[in-house]
Amino acid sequence: VSQDRLLELARAAHVRGWTWATSGNFSCRMPGGIAVTASGRDKGRLGPADLVLLDDGGLPLERNAPPASAEAPLHLAIYRLLPGAAAIAHTHSLASVVLSRRHAASGAVELAGYEMLKALSGVTTHEHSERVPIFANTQRPETLGEPLARALKEHPIHGFLVEGHGLYTWGRSFDEAGRHLEALEFLLECRLKESP
């Protein structure tokens, strides 16, 4: 059932145009580890064979499994830092990529005054400023655990951007992860279309 929900989350992100050209990756907690999308798969045509089971150390739990997403180590780092997270969504949407470059120097995108902020768990009013931190891109994604740990100590956050790369968000359930993804993508799109 978890695998079905995970495939649903990934396909839904694809049809919205947030995972171009096989980009993006999605995962959920499983007993003994996580399920994560395999490397290089078209997110619009995912099936059960496109998911890989990894243990908490990132090793495959099944023989002959395809290679997991290269960003699986970052998913594992996020689960270690956020024990309540049940699922993680990572997209390469246009809004997240453009804004992560535009605001890289300030280290964050501020989202304030939008009614949609209330779709983020714990936010009860539009009079809220959501700080989405931006981390420098790297080909060693597991190293982003460090800046993420620092950001989590400063503010409650619902996601983060990687510069020139995309958005990571999560939830305590599939429903919450999907809602956070839709809300953040919507808010980032609003921000993109407004003046810098």
Ligand SMILES: [Zn+2]
């Ligand atoms: Zn990525």
